[in-house]
Amino acid sequence: MQTVFWASGIITVIILLVIIGYILIKGLPAINLEFLLAEPIDSGESGGIAPMIVSSIYVTLVAGIVAAPLGVGAAVYLAEYAGENKVVKLIRFGAETLASIPSIVFGLFGLSFFVIFLGMGWSLFAGGLVLALMALPTIFQVAEVSIEAVPRSYREGSLALGATKWETIYRVVLPAAIPGITTGVILGLARAISEAAAIMFVVGSALSMPISIFDPGRPLPLHLYVLATEGISMENAFGTAAVMVILILIITVVTNTLVERYQKKMMGR
Amino acid sequence: MNRIEVEDLNVCFDDAHILKDINIKIPKNTVTALIGPSGCGKSTFIRTLNRMNDVISGFKHTGMIYLDGEDIYDPKIDVVDLRKKVGMVFQKPNPFPKSIFDNVAYGMKVHGISDKDVIQERVEESLKSAALWDEVKDKLDKSAMGLSGGQQQRLCIARTIAIEPEVILMDEPCSALDPISTTKIEDLIHKLKDDFTIIIVTHNMQQATRVSKYTSFFLHGEIVESNLTERLFLEPEDKRTEDYITGRFG
Amino acid sequence: MSSNKLEEYLVEKGLFLTAIFSIIIILIIIAFIFREGFPIFQEYGVLNFIFGMNWAPSDEQYGVFTMIVGSLCITGLSLLMAVPLSILCAIFMAEIAPKTFRKILKPTIETLAGIPSVVYGFFGLIVLVPLVRVQFGGTGFSMLTASIILTIMILPTIISVSEDALRSVPHEYKEASLALGATQWQTIKNVIFPAAIPGVITAIILGMGRAVGETLAVIMVAGNVTQIPNSILDPVRALTSNIALEMGYATGVHYNALFGTAIVLFIMIMVLLVIANYFHYKKKVVIGGGYL
Ligand SMILES: Nc1ncnc2c1ncn2[C@@H]1O[C@H](COP(=O)(O)OP(=O)(O)OP(=O)(O)O)[C@@H](O)[C@H]1O
Ligand SMILES: [Mg+2]
Numbered sequence: 001m002q003t004v005f006w007a008s009g010i011i012t013v014i015i016l017l018v019i020i021g022y023i024l025i026k027g028l029p030a031i032n033l034e035f036l037l038a039e040p041i042d043s044g045e046s047g048g049i050a051p052m053i054v055s056s057i058y059v060t061l062v063a064g065i066v067a068a069p070l071g072v073g074a075a076v077y078l079a080e081y082a083g084e085n086k087v088v089k090l091i092r093f094g095a096e097t098l099a100s101i102p103s104i105v106f107g108l109f110g111l112s113f114f115v116i117f118l119g120m121g122w123s124l125f126a127g128g129l130v131l132a133l134m135a136l137p138t139i140f141q142v143a144e145v146s147i148e149a150v151p152r153s154y155r156e157g158s159l160a161l162g163a164t165k166w167e168t169i170y171r172v173v174l175p176a177a178i179p180g181i182t183t184g185v186i187l188g189l190a191r192a193i194s195e196a197a198a199i200m201f202v203v204g205s206a207l208s209m210p211i212s213i214f215d216p217g218r219p220l221p222l223h224l225y226v227l228a229t230e231g232i233s234m235e236n237a238f239g240t241a242a243v244m245v246i247l248i249l250i251i252t253v254v255t256n257t258l259v260e261r262y263q264k265k266m267m268g269r
Numbered sequence: 270m271n272r273i274e275v276e277d278l279n280v281c282f283d284d285a286h287i288l289k290d291i292n293i294k295i296p297k298n299t300v301t302a303l304i305g306p307s308g309c310g311k312s313t314f315i316r317t318l319n320r321m322n323d324v325i326s327g328f329k330h331t332g333m334i335y336l337d338g339e340d341i342y343d344p345k346i347d348v349v350d351l352r353k354k355v356g357m358v359f360q361k362p363n364p365f366p367k368s369i370f371d372n373v374a375y376g377m378k379v380h381g382i383s384d385k386d387v388i389q390e391r392v393e394e395s396l397k398s399a400a401l402w403d404e405v406k407d408k409l410d411k412s413a414m415g416l417s418g419g420q421q422q423r424l425c426i427a428r429t430i431a432i433e434p435e436v437i438l439m440d441e442p443c444s445a446l447d448p449i450s451t452t453k454i455e456d457l458i459h460k461l462k463d464d465f466t467i468i469i470v471t472h473n474m475q476q477a478t479r480v481s482k483y484t485s486f487f488l489h490g491e492i493v494e495s496n497l498t499e500r501l502f503l504e505p506e507d508k509r510t511e512d513y514i515t516g517r518f519g
Numbered sequence: 520m521s522s523n524k525l526e527e528y529l530v531e532k533g534l535f536l537t538a539i540f541s542i543i544i545i546l547i548i549i550a551f552i553f554r555e556g557f558p559i560f561q562e563y564g565v566l567n568f569i570f571g572m573n574w575a576p577s578d579e580q581y582g583v584f585t586m587i588v589g590s591l592c593i594t595g596l597s598l599l600m601a602v603p604l605s606i607l608c609a610i611f612m613a614e615i616a617p618k619t620f621r622k623i624l625k626p627t628i629e630t631l632a633g634i635p636s637v638v639y640g641f642f643g644l645i646v647l648v649p650l651v652r653v654q655f656g657g658t659g660f661s662m663l664t665a666s667i668i669l670t671i672m673i674l675p676t677i678i679s680v681s682e683d684a685l686r687s688v689p690h691e692y693k694e695a696s697l698a699l700g701a702t703q704w705q706t707i708k709n710v711i712f713p714a715a716i717p718g719v720i721t722a723i724i725l726g727m728g729r730a731v732g733e734t735l736a737v738i739m740v741a742g743n744v745t746q747i748p749n750s751i752l753d754p755v756r757a758l759t760s761n762i763a764l765e766m767g768y769a770t771g772v773h774y775n776a777l778f779g780t781a782i783v784l785f786i787m788i789m790v791l792l793v794i795a796n797y798f799h800y801k802k803k804v805v806i807g808g809g810y811l
């Protein structure tokens with residue numbers, strides 16, 4: 001029996017290594033400075049992916065700026081202000097539902113609501129808003145857990161010094177919960193930066209360099225999808241995939257280190 | 270002159286009647302010790318004095334508490350102002366996960382003091398009063414969480430002194446500390462009593478005799494006996510007090 | 520003094536608004552999906568839409584039954600592969616693996632959850648499709664290929680939620696069993712696992728939700744033919760794929776029919792969510808975002 005368990009663990013690790021290894025081995029050769037800095041030529045058959053990188057940055061920024069305050073605000077409300085009542089249950093269920101809606105349904109919603117109904121047209125801004133909605137529940141859920149994990153004694157200490165509830169929250173509770181909140185925001189945004197289905201009918205899929213966030217664009221995952229399914233260039237598809245994988249790995253490692261360092265400093269170790 | 274006067278205080282959490290007909294007068298610039306067995310309501314009592322119980326759902330009270338003649342539960346009173354006047358030190362040291370300096374400066378900042386020099390000066394003063402300055406003066410920007418338990422507790426006292434309260438409530442401030450740290454805090458209490466009115470909850474009867482001028486004995490939510498500490502321990506008037514201080518129960 | 524109170528009041532109300540934002544958004548999403556999708560039910564009939572076997576927009580045929588079957592088949596097959604593997608792996612992580620190996624497994628699972636689904640789809644397209652073609656015949660674009668990719672994608676969800684469930688079994692149970700002379704394996708089988716079953720079921724449902732909702736990875740390898748598959752090597756089309764494939768050029772009734780597809784999908788997900796909630800597993804999925 002022991003061997004079966006060990007096998008299951010080892011298989012899982014091997015799956016990851018095979019996928020990441022394969023993408024990187026095939027994709028890294030395609031990556032060079034020109035690939036990262038040039039615009040695509042012939043729908044991406046040659047040339048680079050600079051506009052896609054910029055598009056990805058734009059949508060992720062919009063998503064972060066919109067979703068982080070909303071998610072953290074909701075988490076603070078539930079953890080600090082609300083008791084356990086019907087409204088709170090409803091809010092939790094709402095977040096679960098939002099987290100469960102398939103990305104393509106978000107895509108349809110983005111198209112019919114932001115692009116058509118609100119008249120935003122195809123734009124990275126509209127795409128960012130859709131991604132914000134998708135990132136919101138993750139940010140909210142992780143932030144709520146980490147705010148609740150802040151010891152009660154910190155709050156009492158602050159109140160006893162004559163701080164108001166809100167001062168206590170934003171001067172003591174939130175700083176203490178920052179590591180968890182950051183992790184939540186990054187998880188949410190990692191989901192946003194990887195998403196293609198939710199934005200494919202919203203961002204307009206333009207190949208040119210977006211100047212403002214209100215221009216149409218084509219974030220990296222969508223570009224990879226188009227390159228691969230329309231058989232435009234497998235080499236560039238590998239390059240794009242490798243860039244995304246590296247991006248995700250960097251984001252994970254960098255946040256983990258920053259969070260750890262902050263935690264160490266805060267706890268004086 | 271009395272700083273605090275409590276008249277017929279009753280406290281309930283939901284249906285549980287925790288404090289019954291409490292009457293006590295606390296004179297200015299003295300140390301008053303509260304003793305009594307676990308669960309008799311000592312913490313509940315001192316937490317009503319700075320209205321820390323307000324946040325607990327189900328908390329109800331009747332009776333009056335006056336601070337310098339003012340009813341502290343008067344709806345016109347701002348709890349924030351009250352807690353500025355009545356500081357509190359908790360059983361377990363609870364510094365914020367911030368630098369030592371920021372811990373002491375915290376109270377001033379929330380009370381709107383923004384002058385850097387004033388803050389700097391008062392942080393130093395408070396740490397000196399709390400007999401901690403020499404140990405931390407070279408690492409004010411380090412996290413307070415890296416201090417020892419005894420240092421943390423003195424930091425919490427410094428933090429409280431820094432907002433210049435009139436009364437300091439201490440809920441078993443030494444119960445989590447070793448004997449040396451305990452001695453340091455007791456010395457500190459001696460020093461502070463000239464400027465502050467101190468109410469200290471303690472389980473340690475020697476400690477009560479060492480630091481306090483008056484002592485009240487709590488039992489099952491009632492005050493059985495209040496007296497000069499010396500009198501209370503040497504010639505207790507109530508049989509229950511005698512039983513308790515001679516270790517026959519509790 | 521009163522400015523303090525005013526600030527407190529405003530902050531609380533402001534935070535309340537952020538908290539109910541999710542609910543408002545859900546309602547707007549439902550409203551818009553139904554607004555655009557409802558006409559197809561009126562024009563084509565709910566039953567014709569759901570149970571119709573033919574999807575041919577050019578002939579005004581809008582039956583999504585083959586795709587419902589497609590989605591269910593892909594999901595079912597991937598659960599068949601993912602559930603045993605992930606439960607074994609979860610037990611391994613929670614009870615058996617030495618610390619050092621756990622230190623490798625945990626980030627592995629987090630990274631698996633973080634890989635973009637298009638990358639999975641791309642990997643499937645380049646590696647798995649040829650592999651299936653060579654090994655089993657056919658074009659390689661098949662229900663099987665899609666299920667394999669989905670298996671990998673839902674592993675992290677099922678593993679991490681099940682592991683949480685296993686870990687939250689009280690220590691005393693385990694110690695009591697071991698003290699009675701049971702072996703480690705007997706303890707896991709008879710005590711720990713049964714106690715964790717509600718959590719494990721939730722984990723499976725969450726994985727199922729992810730599989731039903733996955734779009735691009737499935738499109739890239741499933742072949743997308745609207746038919747009831749005869750074997751696992753036949754191509755199939757999932758509900759999600761249907762929307763993504765055709766939305767780019769759909770107009771009129773066709774456009775409504777795709778929103779109708781989204782309604783069917785939405786209802787399937789809601790059913791799963793309600794079941795998951797029934798098992799009352801309060802722990803949140805920390806990786807991979809949210810409940811499903
Ligand atoms: N939030 C609360 N809700 C309900 N009952 C409470 C609450 N806090 C305290 N009590 C009850 O009030 C009684 C007095 O508690 P309190 O903490 O004041 O005792 P104490 O004298 O400080 O004891 P100790 O010496 O152990 O600290 C206890 O019976 C306790 O169970
Ligand atoms: Mg107590």
